[in-house]
Amino acid sequence: MASAPFPSFDFDPSSIKDKLSGRTKWIVLALILVPIFVLLWLARGIFTDYLWYSKMGFEDVFITILLTKTILFFVGFAFVLALVLANLFFVNRKTAGPLDAPLPENMVGIIKKLLVIVCVLVSLILAVILGSVVASKWELFLRFSNAAGFGVKDPLHGNDISFYVFELPIYAFLQGWLLVCVVITMLATTALAFLNFTLRGTAFTLTTPLRNHLLVLGSLAILVLSAGYWIDWLELVRSEHGIVYGAAYADVYARQPAYLVLTIAGVVVSFVMLLGSFLGKIKLSLAPVGVWVILIIGLGTVWPSVVQQFSVDPNEFVKETKYIERNIEFTKLGFGLQAIEETFYEAEGEITAELMAENIPTVENIRLWDYKPLTNVYKQIQLIRPYYDFKDADVDRYTIDGEYRQVLLAAREVAPEKLKEEAQTWVNQKLFYTHGIGIAMSPATEFTPEGRPIFFAKDIPANGEIPVSSSRQGASPDIMVKNPRIYYGENTKDYVIVDTNTKELDYQTGEGELIVRSYEGSGGVSIGSYFRKLIYAWQMRDINILISSQINENSKIQYRRSIEERISTLAPFLKLDKDPYIVAANDQLYWIQDAYTTSDKFPYSQPTDEDETSLGHYNYIRNSIKVVMNAYTGDVGFYLWDTTDPVALTYQNMFPTLFSDRDSMPSDLISHVRYPQGLFAIQAEKYIKYHMENPQHFYGNEDLWAFPQEKFGQQEGLQPLEPYYVIMRLPGETKEEFVQLIPYTPDGRPNMVGWLAARSDAPEYGKLIAFNFPKDRQVDGPEQVEARIDNDQDISAWFTLRCTEGSTCIRGNLLVIPIGNSILYAEPIYIQAEGVSFPELKKVILSTAHKVVMGDSLNDALYQITGTKDTIAAMQEDVKKETTSTPVNLEGAGDSKLSEIRNSIGNLKAELDKIESLFENLEEAIKGD
Structure with missing residues (x-):
């Protein structure tokens, strides 16, 4: 017999019992009060949330979420409680036996009761924790039960995309959750068995009943693990092992059959383990596990590496062409790039007075x-x-x-x-x-x-x-x-x-x-x-x-009261653009917030990097929801803007009363809806590479683009140009519209190769157009224009004169403005004097393909570009007569007389600046002598 772990000692059991009895009432009181406090805390949160949702008019949303969470919690709670308790009581009964320790019977009775209480408490705690985990996935279950179809099938398994976006995540979660449940149960039962043997005063022994019980649990764990390989087989459409995202050659011809074999083998191993436990043959139970582990290493890891190294790498493009094509197709679909309309832009015209007059709204x-x-x-x-x-x-x-x-x-x-x-x-x-x-x-x-x-x-x-x-x-x-x-805003x-x-x-x-x-x-x-x-x-x-x-x-x-918190509480499944904006309409103020539906489960679509966006890691995005919040009442309206988005339609199925049709948005607000800058920046980033549809070009990055570089602020170095809004007349259109655009340069080179535009005005809202420059023509990019500005003697002299101690020059964004078939570049210059906490806009730099000028105003710079003030004025008069519109002023401040006076003042100021510069230079020359 094994030696007893307890030494012989004498004690008075009644004193221990008295001590335990004295503390029992406090323990019982704590066990009663703590759950009561937790329940009251939960009830308070539920009650106040219900009041708030009801006041917002969305109590249906609250009830749906609360009911789903409650059901999921109790299902998970009951499952875990039954699983853990049943196994603990079974093991407790099978590991009980005669004592081999100097403990009196009274003490043994107390310990047994405490052991039962501990088992129940441990089971309850585990059930609450794991039940809460299930409840936290309420959105996953609601999406699963309300899924809308994409109408597009993946090329590997032939499933609709909705299967990967809405269904497979549930299977993956349940597989992982069940595995955790089984493993925790195995650990809890093993710990209880060890404790029982220790309290009995005997060494831990793997008895036949205990061994068979652990083998049964092990077989369940193997079965759940094998289900994981089936899920891995399905998720190969999101593989990151190949040259591009999605199933590549080694995935299809090595991992795909390997995962199927491992799945089937896992089921067989689980069955054999179960059979071995009933037959009492330990070798029969454990030997297949060893074989399965070897298969996992050989088929799951070694074999795909061998295929990759000896078959794919020497012939990578040939082997991966088909999968590159899939990645291009599905990435463009995931980010909405498939709808981009491509056209040519000549970028060869000169900036003339006539061209300015034809595009006055763009210029002003x-x-x-x-x-x-x-x-x-x-x-x-x-x-x-x-x-x-x-x-x-x-x-x-x-x-x-x-x-x-x-x-x-x-x-x-x-x-x-x-x-x-x-x-x-x-x-x-x-x-x-x-x-x-x-x-x-x-x-x-x-x-x-x-x-x-x-x-x-x-x-x-x-x-x-x-x-x-x-x-x-x-x-x-x-x-x-x-x-x-x-009352409700960004800072509230x-x-x-x-x-x-x-x-x-x-x-x-x-x-x-x-x-x-x-x-x-x-x-x-x-x-x-x-x-x-x-x-x-x-x-x-x-x-x-x-x-x-x-x-x-x-x-x-x-x-x-803040826009983000208010909307995120009502619709926590939406991702919000970082720039909500205020709108004056209908005699009051409103906030418009762009909201995105996203997914990271879209097959073959290249995900965003974590540092590309604040919205997280995803490979599908749509701006399907426009949210309007009244700044006075805090009322929130969700408008379904894109009825072709399956993710948004799924959310509408989940919460039918939450969303309104886009036609129900007041017209005064519709006129202020804009294409969100966050989404456009993401799409523009993806288009840098995914404008290439030829797999050969894509594989070799032969036509890779980049964002142009500009000087901005007080920095000496360059930074990437950001997308910006302009009012302009797109080529081929008859009127100006609100457009967001970004130019492109070849990767590693400064010249421009094209620009991407997103339209915001109805009825063309949401349309993307890529304007590609001829490949046989050099068009200056922002970095080259910045260099021309720095090299201009007059501009350089002005910077030297004005940007001295006591004043700081700040360069604004360099804007690329397409006008007709020409390109105009504009950069404002601010000066911030010492002791003044805000800058003043002092100069406007304009550049064309052949000329760089700096003026005291936009008008002044335009006159220098065209070389003739009278021509512009005459063309303005022609436009006024043709359109019979309100007289247009390029500066837009005051009537024509006031404008003329201001222009004269501006010209006079420019001359005075030149005289001042001459005197400064003369003074320096005298000092030098």
């Missing part, structure tokens, strides 16, 4: 203001009060005074955290400073002689209404924002309480009078009752909600 909308410096300007001259803030300026378009204008605008949001520390009281932060007000809006092209933006919307008028208009319109604005209050992170006994600050007049008011909208959850105040005090971890006398029966709490 050249974006000189970059959103980064303009945001800094807004923060200095348009915040009005220290408790407001602008997050960033967004690009959009509006019809102002009859003209289609590109603008930049930003929302003036409340920022109570900027108050002085002594003013950051609970009442101020939660009840008084509750909302921002109004917007700042500027045309993209114009600036004052001082280098500041001209405004279409600014300040906070005395009546609290924001007019949007040009300076020509006076008292007849195009848009009057009668309710410009912003914290909760506020409205309709309290404390009036809210609305705005401060120029005379310093504080205008206060109470909230009149529908946003917020009522907290008038004591019970709700108690619940939300707990929810927000803020006792002031419960004890403040300022909260009355009409008060409402507004939380989840």
Whole structure:
């Protein structure tokens, strides 16, 4: 007999029993209170979430998600509890036996009871954990049960794409989850057996019942593992072993048969293990496992490597051609590149006065203001009060005074955290400073002689209404924002309480009078009752909600006020573009947020790299959802924009009441929908390589492109050009439209080879067009234009003179503007004086294929490009007569007389600058002598 692990010792069992009895009541109390607290915590979260979803009008979404989570949790909980408990009690019974330790009977009884309690507790804890894991996959199960078909089959297995996007992920999850359950059960039963033997005072012995039981569990683990190889066989369409993503030659001819063999072999091994456990033959049970492991190493690892090295690598292109073609086809499908229309662009015309006059809307909308410096300007001259803030300026378009204008605008949001520390009281932060007000809006092209933006919307008028208009319109604005209050936005992170006994600050007049008011909208959850105040005090971890006398029966709490959090809570399955933008329409302000449906399960489609985008790792993306949020009420509308997207249709099947048809979006908002910059950047990045459809070219990167390089800001080096919005007339079209574009250069070379455009205006919204330059013609790229700017003697002299100590020159984005069949390059120059926290727009550089000029304004630079002011003026008059439209001014500021005066002032200023430069040079020459 094995020696007992316990030494002989004497003790009083009654004293131990007394100690345990004294602590039992505390243990029991803890076991009761902890679950009660957890349940109350869950109930509080469910209750407040239900109130919030109901207030939003989407309680059906909440109930669907909650019900799915609950069902999945209890199914997983019950399965794990039954599995673990049954195995633990079986092993406990089979490993029980006579004691060989100096323990009294009373103590043995206590230990046995404790052992039962521990088994139950361990089983419950494991069931809760693993049940929660299943519940967390609620979206996976809902997608599985509501899947829409793609109508496209994969070329390897012949399954619809929906099988890989919606079905196979469920099988993969369940396989992994079941494997974890079985392995944990094996570990728990082994640990219990060891504990039982130890408490009995005997050495651990693998008895026949215990051995057979572990063999049964092992056979289950082998069976689940073999199911994993079947899943691997199916997931070869997303293999990363070959030259391209998706099943390649070695996958098809080595791994595919290997995984099938391993799957079948695993099932056989599992059966043999089970048979061996019943027959009591350990060798029969374990020998097949060894064979299976050898097969895994040989067929699953060695054989594919051999095929790759000795068959594929020496003849890679020949072997992989078919799979390269599949990768090209499905990557273009996954990222929406298959819809790109390709055309030629001559890029050979000269920039003439006539061409300028034919494209006046394009020219007068050249974006000189970059959103980064303009945001800094807004923060200095348009915040009005220290408790407001602008997050960033967004690009959009509006019809102002009859003209289609590109603008930049930003929302003036409340920022109570900027108050002085002594003013950051609970009442101020939660009840008084509750909302921002109004917007700042500027045309993209114009600036004052001082280098500041001209405004279409600014300040906070005395009546609290924001007019949007040009300076020509006076008292007849195009848009009057009668309710410009912003309770929900980008910076509204914290909760506020409205309709309290404390009036809210609305705005401060120029005379310093504080205008206060109470909230009149529908946003917020009522907290008038004591019970709700108690619940939300707990929810927000803020006792002031419960004890403040300022909260009355009409008060409402507004939380989840930021666009991202609000939308992500309602639709957590959507990926959000990083740039929501404010829109003035229908007398108030709205936010438009582009939302994406994505998947990382699309066969053969090359995934994005982690650093390419903030949206994660995926190989399928569509901008199928446009989300609109009312800045005053917080109401959110989800509009299904792309009814051909199976992922979006699946979500619509999951939540029928969540989405509305795109036709139900108000027309004033539809006119501001734009092609999202995030999606376009992703597609443009993929198109760098996937414009090549010839497998030979693709394999050798023979026509690989790159994004152009530009100088930007105060940096001496170059950085990649980013996509940008322009208003322009596309070649072959009859009118200007809002377009996003990006030029391309050959990889490693500076000249341009083409550009990609995305259209935003109805009815052409969403169409992508690639304009390819002739391969036998040199077209300067941005990097070459930057070099020409640096080498221009007049421009270089101006930089040397002005960008000295005390002033910093900032180079804006170099924009490539296609006009007719010609290319115009534009780059704004900002100067930031020492001690001034915002830059001023001082110069405009324009370049054509043969000329680089710098002017004090866009007009001034255009005159230098064309060489004749009278020609442009005459052509403008011709266009005015033909279109009978409002007189067009290239600067867009004031009437023709004012424009003429400003042009004269600008020309005079330019001459004065030249004289100043001459005097400086003369002074330096004298000092040198």
